[in-house]
Amino acid sequence: MTIAPAPTSTSETVSQPWIKTPLIYSAILSKLAGCKIYLKLENVQPSGSFKSRGVGNLVRQAILRAPPNTPLHFYCSSGGNAGLACVTAAVTLGHASSVIVPLSCKPMMIDKLRAAGATDVIQIGQTWFEADKHLREVVLANDPNGVYVPPFDHPDVWKGASSMIEEIDEQLEGDGKMDAIVCSVGGGGLLIGLCDGLANRPEDKKNKTQVVTVETLGAESLYQSVQAKSHITLPGITSLANSLGCVRVASRAFEYALQPHVHSTVVSDREAVEACIRFADDERILVEPACGATIALVYTGKLKEVLKYDEGDRVVLVVCGGSNISLEMLQGYKETFNL
Numbered sequence: 001m002t003i004a005p006a007p008t009s010t011s012e013t014v015s016q017p018w019i020k021t022p023l024i025y026s027a028i029l030s031k032l033a034g035c036k037i038y039l040k041l042e043n044v045q046p047s048g049s050f051k052s053r054g055v056g057n058l059v060r061q062a063i064l065r066a067p068p069n070t071p072l073h074f075y076c077s078s079g080g081n082a083g084l085a086c087v088t089a090a091v092t093l094g095h096a097s098s099v100i101v102p103l104s105c106k107p108m109m110i111d112k113l114r115a116a117g118a119t120d121v122i123q124i125g126q127t128w129f130e131a132d133k134h135l136r137e138v139v140l141a142n143d144p145n146g147v148y149v150p151p152f153d154h155p156d157v158w159k160g161a162s163s164m165i166e167e168i169d170e171q172l173e174g175d176g177k178m179d180a181i182v183c184s185v186g187g188g189g190l191l192i193g194l195c196d197g198l199a200n201r202p203e204d205k206k207n208k209t210q211v212v213t214v215e216t217l218g219a220e221s222l223y224q225s226v227q228a229k230s231h232i233t234l235p236g237i238t239s240l241a242n243s244l245g246c247v248r249v250a251s252r253a254f255e256y257a258l259q260p261h262v263h264s265t266v267v268s269d270r271e272a273v274e275a276c277i278r279f280a281d282d283e284r285i286l287v288e289p290a291c292g293a294t295i296a297l298v299y300t301g302k303l304k305e306v307l308k309y310d311e312g313d314r315v316v317l318v319v320c321g322g323s324n325i326s327l328e329m330l331q332g333y334k335e336t337f338n339l
Contacts, residue, residue, distance in 0.1 A: 014063050014064055015060075015092065015093060016060065017052065017059065017060060017093060018046065018053045018056045018160070019044070019045060019046065019052075020167055021041045021042055021167070023040050023041070023167070023172070024038065024039050026282075026283065028282045028283070029295075029298045032298050032299065033303055033304070035309045035310065035313045036315065037298060037315055037317060038168075038172070038316045038317070039283070039317055039319050040164065040167075040318050042164075042318060042320050043285060044321075046092065047087075048081070048084060048321050048322065048323040049084070049085065049320055049322050050190055050318065050320045050321060051081045051082050051084070051151070052085045053160040053161050053163055053193070054085075054152070054154075054157035055082055055085035055089060055157060055160070056085060056089040056160055057156050057157065057160025058149055058150075058157050059074055059086065059089040059090055059147075059149065060089070060093065061156045062074070070145060071095070072146075072147050073095065073097065073143055073145055073146050074086055074095060074096070074097040074147045075097070075099075075146055075148055076097070076098075076149040077100045077101075077131050077132035077135045077151075078128070078151045080109065080151075080322075080323075080324060081243055081321070081322055081323060082149070083099040083109075083113055083118075084323055086099065086149045087099060087118045088116055091116065091117035096119040097118055097119055098118060098119050098122065098139070099113050100121075100122045100124065100131045100132070100134060101113075101121060101122070101123055102125045102130060102131045103124070103125065103126060104126065104127075105123060106324075108324075110123070122139070128245075135148070151187060151189070152190075152250060153187060153188075154189075157193070158189060158193045158196055159193070161189060161190050161193020161196075161197075162194065163197070165194060165200075165201065166197065168181070168316055169205070177314065179209065179210065179309060179313040179315060180209060180212060180309065180314075180315045181198075181209060181210075181211055181212070181316045181317075182212040182294050182297060182303070182315065182316070183211070183212075183213060183318040183320065184213075184244060184293045184318070185214065185222050185249065185264075186219070186243055186246045187246040188249035188250040188252070188253025188254070189250065189253075191213055191256060191257070192250060192256060194211060194318075195211060195262070198211070210262075211256075211263065212262075212265065213257060213264045213265070214266070214267060214293045214294050215244055215264075215265075215266050216239040216241040216244055216267060216268065216272050217266050217268050218237060218240075218269065219237050219239035219241060219245050220266045221246060221247055221248055221249050222249045222254065222264055223265065225249065225254050226258065229258070231249075231251065233247050234248070235247070239269055240269050240273075240333075241269060241290040241292075242290075242324070243288060243289075243322055243324060244290045244293065265302060265305075267293050267300065267302065269289065270337045271296040271299070272289040272292040272293040272296050273292060273333040273336075273337055273339065274299065274337070275292040275293070275296035275298075276288070276289055276325070277330065277333075277339060280330070286325055286327070287321055288322030290324075291319060291322050294319070295317060295319070297317075303315070
């Protein structure tokens with residue numbers, strides 16, 4: 001019998017709560033776009049979205065920093081993908097987790113959070129802001145082992161998201177050259193992570209990849225900030241892509257968006273939904289409208305308006321996934337937009 005050696009560092013005793021996801025070539029989308037389109041399938045992460053990387057890394061780092069055997073309890077004020085990622089990572093690493101959601105949170109998402117293993121799901125407040133305030137001022141104040149898990153604005157979240165770049169570089173055939181990467185933006189954590197990852201590549205690859213950010217109209221806080229050259233706050237969110245529903249992006253995301261290799265654009269809710277429907281037919285993958293926003297750039301032809309590229313160029317779409325979707329919801333969207 002072979003006995004495995006003991007871990008050489010504390011970090012080896014704490015598992016990584018996310019996985020290396022596939023990067024696949026899409027013949028259908030490539031033909032539509034007029035370039036080589038690759039899909040980074042973050043929808044297969046343990047929590048169902050890219051949030052497993054950033055939120056998972058924050059949870060893991062908090063465990064590594066705490067004294068051994070500390071009974072940490074992780075708290076996240078998000079009834080969406082960040083909440084699911086928090087619960088999934090905490091359960092995987094053997095810790096408690098609770099999610100604080102506003103009263104508007106859909107029963108389907110609450111059921112998913114409980115099924116994923118949440119210790120508790122607390123509904124309070126009319127908005128996410130009110131739920132988050134209750135978490136910070138009441139819940140965390142009464143739990144000395146409580147750890148606040150922000151959905152996007154934290155260095156550990158960005159570091160986790162940045163791991164995607166190294167994976168893509170390894171997975172692309174040939175010289176690994178990636179001409180552009182496209183991602184949806186809510187609070188901006190994914191954008192920051194991708195840009196950090198690109199900046200930390202070897203010198204021969206630095207600053208040679210274009211970045212395209214996509215939002216839906218009614219949730220375009222980054223786009224409006226870029227247009228105004230000022231970091232703005234939206235008065236509210238009107239888009240149905242509620243995973244992109246952040247009235248103000250992280251400051252670092254806005255700073256990156258002003259750099260010349262980053263391009264910001266928008267699509268309508270209808271275009272995002274239609275992309276979800278066509279993507280389900282073409283690739284047999286079900287994603288929520290927040291993810292459909294990225295894919296819509298190809299189906300609408302807007303990718304050609306935002307980027308200059310040749311037939312042989314390689315463009316990666318981050319299929320960020322999302323659990324706020326079902327066949328019933330997709331059918332409802334089809335009826336709403338008469339698709």
